[in-house]
Amino acid sequence: MLGLGKIAKKIFGSANDRYLAKLQPKIEAINALEPEFEALSDDDLKAKTAEFRSRLEAGETTDDLLVEAFATVREAAKRTLGQRHYDVQLIGGMVLHDNSIAEMRTGEGKTLVATLAAYLNALPGKGVHVVTVNDYLAERDSSWMSQVYGFLGMTTGVILPILDAQARQEAYAADITYGTNNEFGFDYLRDNMKFHRQEMVQREFAFAIVDEVDSILIDEARTPLIISGPTEDKSELYVTINDIIANISEEDYEKDEKSRHVALTDDGMEKVEGILRDGGFMEGESLYDYENTALVHHVDQALKAHVLFERDKDYIVKDNKVIIIDEFTGRMMDGRRYSGGLHQALEAKEKVDIQPENQTLASVTLQNYFRMYPKLSGMTGTAETEAEEFAEIYGLGVIEIPTNVEVQRKDEHDEFYRTETEKYEAIVRDIADAQERGQPVLVGTVSIEKSEVLSAFLHQKKVKHQVLNARYHEQEAYIIAQAGRLGAVTIATNMAGRGTDIQLGGNLDMMIDQATQGIEDAAEIAKITSEIKAQVEEEKAKALEAGGLYVMGTERHESRRIDNQLRGRSGRQGDPGRSKFYLSLQDDLMRIFGPERMDAMLVRLGIEEGEAIIHPWINKAIEKAQQKVETRNYDIRKNLVKYDDVMNDQRNVVYEQRREIMDADDVSETIKDMRTDVVYNLVDTRIPPKSYPEQWDMDGLAEDCVKILGMDLPVKEWAEEEGINEKTIIERIENAVDQMMSAKAVNYGTELWRSVEKSLLLQVVDQEWKDHLGNLDHLRQGVGLRSYGQRDPLNEYKTEAFSLFESMLYHTRESVTSLLARVELAPQVDPAALEPESPSVFQESHANPTTGENEMAAGFDPNDTSTWHNVPRNAPCPCGSGEKFKHCHGNFSDGQPGALKNPFEGVGRNEPCPCGSGKKFKHCHGAV
Known part of the structure; x- marks a missing residue:
């Protein structure tokens, strides 16, 4: 019997259906304008931008201009890119304009959709930010879509890590600016550490379109953006603590994998206390005495590093560095570090160079950064499962956009095995069978370790394949471009936000670019292009006949969205496809969150080795574990x-x-x-x-x-x-x-x-x-x-x-x-010398005001060491050398010409500061 809600839905349609029905008249109006806009000359079409802006100044709103603006962008895209927005893409553009999230399947052209809302909202001249998940996509999308914006007289900028402050200012001054969430967020923090308004690079926030919105606003939002400067070096302490923790046994700690928490047992605590006391590191009787607070922190972090963090899953070691792996994309996050001494604990564990801890200078969470935009929207292939969070945290609704062509992909029930080995053997058999038929296969794994285990199984069976994970990050675009070729087998660690479509037969443009690199002869390029086109068409026809792209998951991810993103790689634009997940009781998700005593139950049911269970109930059980x-x-x-x-x-x-x-x-x-x-x-x-x-x-x-x-x-x-x-x-x-x-x-x-x-x-x-x-x-x-x-x-x-x-x-x-x-200021001091320089990011903070760096005594005697600290570092040295003070008498390195004895040398942290301020040394000239 149907409930009231289901009956109402059957009669009136869902809220999503009703929303889409409201947009239909606008779609028809845009389509009706198409013949008229096709008849316009290029100059007349370009003139539309100036016309729209003057109408806005006259009192019209962007909502009033929507139909004509979208028709203008569609026509410009046809003339510049040779691409015409589908009706469903127009719907996506309207959803973005309406402060909502457009959920569109992979391959539906989200990059092109963004041009509609970006152009319309850039008309008031306040700037639009298009946020992507990585620098490659920011550069690619800005270069690609700037053809449309440029044709219509609008400027496009892109924010990349290599840009200096002036280039960033110019990029932010553009009508539409592309960049990653990290670059936008860090620029906001950097701007608020500047000392002159003209040095700030960002304008007032207006409108942001977030691509892969679930990846950025949900997955990456667990950790804040932090700008920090180094503190004192504690490398030896980390090494010592690491050696202690490395030698304790499993009985000495308790681990809770569900909450990712670990703590020493009473016996473990006594053992650690004894070693620390014998080594002279601990004061008092207990590790938890007040004096040992910092020591407890180091022990906790070392314990986490050894017990909770796995090499090749949570991080990798490369070039004598510990590099974090993004658990959602499988990418290396070079430059990012765990805070609170955890990264140093991992460095000690892996015996690489230990970098000093950092002190926070500025920080912001992605949630609070993006909530500063008066208008925010996003697009992704998977947002519905997180609709509640988007609504509660960001005030964003999720609208599911229908596909341009009906999805033909077959999503099969999960295959469930008792052990990992049985599961991998079944996967390898299935892969070998698909490859023999010429069907391209994409295999999704949850970590580097798992991808390499599977790769070893495939090598054993002599199955040709490619591996894409953080180790082979540089080859990403090439591997993805080839993943749709006949009989190709690609193993990928987390396919979220890769940004490159897998096209059956291969990615034509990327294959041509690669084959023609370094060739300048036009005839030769034309010949190669023609051959590759024919090859791609032939391979595509055979791949379609073999069933399209076959997506396999080697286990379920913690989040249903990541599984859906993997599935979404198949069945692009109406292509046939197939997807299936292989699971075992030894998978992390089942082991930690699955039903207890399941293994015993399977044994009682008489499940033989290598035999799979396939049942909708299994899918339901997994889904419940993921929901937890x-x-x-x-x-x-x-x-x-x-x-x-x-x-x-x-x-x-x-x-x-x-x-x-x-x-x-x-x-x-x-x-x-x-x-x-x-x-x-x-x-x-x-x-x-x-x-x-x-x-x-x-x-x-x-x-x-x-x-x-x-x-x-x-x-x-x-x-x-x-x-x-x-x-x-x-x-x-x-x-x-x-x-x-x-x-x-x-x-x-x-x-x-x-x-x-x-x-x-x-x-x-x-x-x-x-x-x-x-x-x-x-x-x-x-x-x-x-x-x-x-x-x-x-x-x-x-x-x-x-x-x-x-x-x-x-x-x-x-x-x-x-x-x-x-x-007190010296005579004829230059005002510019008193102005602090804006700090460089990731360097120690700008001048510490409590150090008296802006003080200068009226009578400076170079031989009187009690007065040296009153001179600004950038002021001319009063000794008359013509050098800046910091390069002359302000240089405190031993052996330098004119170097002075540091009057603060040997002063205890808790003693009165010798400068006479009345403060303790640690709060004055001894401030770290």
Whole structure:
């Protein structure tokens, strides 16, 4: 009996069907315009862009222009690319324009679909970002589709890692800009570390189209983008801890593969403590004593590296480096590193060079980055299974677009075996049979290790094949281009987001490009082209006759989407095809998430060796296991967003403040407000509200004035005056500080002083924000333990993060006030020398404002080592050499001409700083 929902769906159609029906009149209107637009000359068609822009200025909206704009793009594509948008591609373009995700099968031409929405939304002149999963696709798609945009008078840019800042600015200034999610995200972070507005490369966000939207907004969104700088080298500690962990046994730890968690048992802890104590690494009795917090962290990371992370699955070792493998695409992620010391633990495990840990300078999650776009859309072949997450996190609906030609692929039931060996033997038999018939085969594996195991089985049976995984990353495009050829067998690790269609008979364009490389004779090129065309046509006909592309999965992935993406490689544009998954009880998914006691049940049923079970119930059981994992991964991402939302609000405040400072010619009012707040706080601390004069701590206030304001004020004498109150004292201190600052402005010149104020303010804001990020990292790592005390870790994190932020803001005001009160400038100093340089990414942060690098004493004596630290690094050296200070007396390397003894050498981290600031050395000139 049908439920009410199913009855309503049968009568009225699904919500997806109703949405598509609403678009039909627009499709008909675009098709009706086709004859009229075909009759236009090239110049008349190009003129449409200017016409549309003037109509927008006159008050029309992009929705009003949609039908004509789409008709214009379709005609331009026909004239430039020789490709005409199908009706289903027009639907896809409308879905993108409507802030939604277009789910379109592989081979339906998503790259061409994007031109429709990109052109329409670029008309207002605010810029459109088309986001791809890798640099190859960004470069390919921008080069390919720029023919359409260029024909219509629009500019196209592409963001690649090799571009310098000026080239990036030009690319972002284009009407349509292509790039990867990482490049867009890192440029956003870099921009907010710049010191001059004109150095920023991005414009205000307007509209983004995300290709392979599930891969970017779901899979990659588990880890934030982080820009970091190196900290002190702890290589020896990593090696020592690694040697200890490498020698413990399985009884010494407990592992939970479902949650990917591992912890030492009590016995294991005692064993590790004993070794650390004997080696002199541990203080106190227990590893969990406060003094050993960092040691515990290193032990945990080393344990994870050995127990949870597998070589050739989670990472590979290449060129003396540990390189992460993307679990969803199987690609190497060169340049990416695990945070929190885990990457260093892996390097110690694999006996390669250990790179120093990094300190976070800036970070953002992909969720919060893409939510900054006022308008967002995406396209992929597989989004429906994650529709809830897209709606909840990004506010995006998912619309399933029908295929241009009905799918002919046969999706067969899974074949289930008891052991992996039986499974692989069955796969090899099936592959050999298909190859004999000339049917091309694509075999999907979940890791490099599994692809190489299968490859070994095939070599044993002398089956010719190609392997595509992170080891053979460079040959990717060529291998994929050949995967549809007659009798080809291709093993691929995770086919998500490869971006190159597998065409039966082979990819004609790529085969021609490869065959004609280095040939300049036109007749020779024409001859080769003709031969390859004939060969491809012949092979395609035979491949179709053999049943089209046969896709095999060697096991189910954790996510149904990845399985669907693999399946989607077959049956392109109405081609016949076939897909099947082979499973065993020893597969990770079944072993970790499958039903318990299943092996015993199969034995009782009398399943013989090599015999397969094929039944829809098996498919259902697997799907439930996958749903469990998807739910868990969704919870992880949702949790990440909740925590990052707290930081995101703070990040927006700080970045907005930075932009205001950069845009301002004069920040003296901001500085004065900060000063007022600091003075009020000083007095409020020493003179509590409604207290009597005899309760006032005037000695403390006098010390604070010297330490923070650099002024010896007669506050004790003021307190003895009759009728005096805290309000009067605040006013007198403020007036005294204001007069001192005004005198400095007059003495050095207003322009120079304003430059000093702005430069120093920016540097302090950045330094405090960097320290705050470190504090939040530590808070985030430890707050989970609060749940043992029946307290919600997220609420605890929100409360404490807010307190830390308030503390950071006050400390910023105090540091700015203190530094400006003490700073002295050398005569004829160049204002440019005081301006900090914008930092380079992945290098240590820009100048640390607490180091006094912007201070210079009026009388500098090169022989007086107590005054050297007051000179800006980029200022001319006052010794008269003509060199910058950092290349002269500021060069602290032993043996250099004029090198000075470092006055801070040997100072303990907790001792008072020798500069006289009153701070501990580690918080002043000893700050890391």
